[in-house]
Amino acid sequence: MIKKFLQGVMALLIAVGCLVFVSNVTATDAPTLKQPVVDVQIDAQKYYTDVVAADMVARKNLPIYTTINGDKQTKQQITANQFFKIKEFDVNIAGVPYYEVDGGYIKAAKSDLVIPQAMDEKNYFITQPGKVFTATKIKTFTGEDLKTVQREIKKNKKLRVDQLVWSATGEPLFKTNAGWIPAKKNLVKDVPEYRVPATAASSYDMTTGKFMYSKNLHKRLPNASTTKLMTLYLTEKHMRATGADWNTKITIDRSVARLSHAFYGEIPMKTGEVFTLKQLYECALIKSSNEAATALGIWVAGDNQKFIAMMNEQAQAWGMKDTHYYTSSGLDVDDVAKFKIIGEPGTSKTAHTYSSVHDLTILAEHYIQEYPDVLTTASIPKAKIKGITIRSTNWLIKGRPLYDKKAPVDGLKTGTTPKAGEVLVATGQKQGYHRIITVVMHANQDRYIVTKNMMLNAYARFAMK
Incomplete structure (x- = not known):
């Protein structure tokens, strides 16, 4: 009306x-x-x-x-x-x-x-902060009146855009690290956006709280062992709330011991064997041990079903609407049903935990902000647990084969199953830049190369300083 x-x-x-x-x-x-x-x-x-x-x-x-x-x-x-x-x-x-x-x-x-005037083929706008390349040799100016020349910039030089403003006549101007320039397409061009060869992917600036890149942001997909991030977050939260510490002793029950000797077991365990909280935490985060993650969940909640309910409650509290957990490890239900360590009663054997790049970013951000010490463990390339040497599944961290100081990574978690394909939640902070969180799900190529290229492209396109 x-x-x-x-x-x-x-x-x-x-x-x-x-x-x-x-x-x-x-x-x-x-x-x-x-x-x-x-x-x-x-x-x-x-x-x-x-x-x-x-x-x-x-x-x-x-x-x-x-x-x-x-x-x-x-x-x-x-x-x-x-x-x-x-x-x-x-x-x-x-x-x-x-x-x-x-x-x-x-x-x-x-x-x-x-209401901008320049909405034609000669002019364009970007959302600052960002970066552009010079499309030709250009002059920069000391002020937005464009009267006094500051310097001359060669073609294909990168400029950081600090501000986008309009002149008195409605013409767009860029304030750059080298001075003021007109925002015209014949003078500057965007740094091209990296096209990620994955079903879903994102890069996120933790300082601004904004996604710099996203593809199928809310698409629900199997997320495999990145599920363990929620398990480990709740483990640390419980430890701090109850007064336990990293030396707290945890006894392995029969179901976990059996799981450890299955095809997807990582660390052989025995019923009644005792591990410290820190040992299980490292096994789950560094080696992606399914049995260690399951044991931690049972320790936190008393039994597996109650813990998985806690996982889903925490996801709802954070607004992770694209996520549902069926196991604490990220394994599919048919992989763990015979060991009686599934979540909700009556769950179909074909069910699998799922999430989205959006929700995995939320999870990673909360974890890093609340318990930044997770990065200390996540960046360990190898460790020894009860005489067994474990190596990080994340090949992008320092000490692993694909580390690159141009796109340094110090966490966070890999995931791999036949249904999920290659999944990786990564984070890093280049010196002088903001911390980035990237997520790749169902990568069509090597997830590590895809992640590194996505990070390099983010540093190239955005200021983040």
């Missing part, structure tokens, strides 16, 4: 008020767009854009509200100079205009928003 009323108001205003509006608006407020847009001025502070999914840019950081009344803010915001799309225009009962955007609503205020 409000929208129909508004349409009538807008029609009337278009007929009698557009000349007043046009005469009062600067080029930055109402520039010429590639597609027709009807702008109607209500007063000096507010405006409406009658166009579906209009492109806009925030002048400053804008809070996103949960409702059109603007009474409660979400944890998200639109950052200054961010390029975003409007889903819908609405007016609340009080007559205040709002735009619906991803995640909620923002106020439609001229002081907060810019």
Whole structure:
């Protein structure tokens, strides 16, 4: 009803008020767009854009509200100079205009928003921070008026974009580490995005809390032994909450001992054998021991079913909507059913734990933020447990064959099953840069090479400093 009323108001205003509006608006407020847009001025502070999914840019950081009344803010915001799309225009009962955007609503205020003029083939925008290459030899300037030359930059040189702004006439400008330049395609070009040869993949900046790359972000896929990250997180959480320590003794039960001697067992164990908490933790994280992960879960909750319920409860608490656990190790149900160590009663033998690159990123971020010591263990290339030498399954960490100081990795967890293919949750922090979390699921090529290339591309395309 409000929208129909508004349409009538807008029609009337278009007929009698557009000349007043046009005469009062600067080029930055109402520039010429590639597609027709009807702008109607209500007063000096507010405006409406009658166009579906209009492109806009925030002048400053804008809070996103949960409702059109603007009474409660979400944890998200639109950052200054961010390029975003409007889903819908609405007016609340009080007559205040709002735009619906991803995640909620923002106020439609001229002081907060810019409708960019440069939306043609000669100009383009990027969401800062980012990097560009020079497409030709260019001059940079000391100020945004582009009057005083600062230096000359050769072709194919990389520039860091610190800020995206508009001139008084609505022309886009980049403030770079080498000075100000016009944001024109004939002068600079984007660093190409790496196309990841995997069913799903993502790279994530822990400092900004944003995905730099994503492919099938929420696609549910078998995730194999990356499941152990949740098991190990809950283990450390329980240890700290109960006053236990890394030297706490854990006795192996019959089901775990039997599992250890199966085809997918890693560390042979005996019923009644005693391991320290630290030994089982290292076996599970470094070697990806299924029996060690299962033993830790039973220690935490008292039995396997209760622990898997805890895993799913924690996933729900973190908003991991694409995830469900059936085992604490990541093995498929048909692999562990004969040892009676599945989760929910009546679970089908064809069931398997699944997750998404989005949810695995959430899990890794929580783990690293709450218990950063996980990286100390995850970066160990080899260890000795009861006389048995175990080597890390993660070939990207220092001391393993594919370590690369240009894309250093210090964690986190691999996963491999016939259904899951090659999975890898990796993290690293190049000196002077933000920490990255990458996830690759069902890699079509070597997961380590795919991950390294994804990290190198992230460093090349984004500032992260």
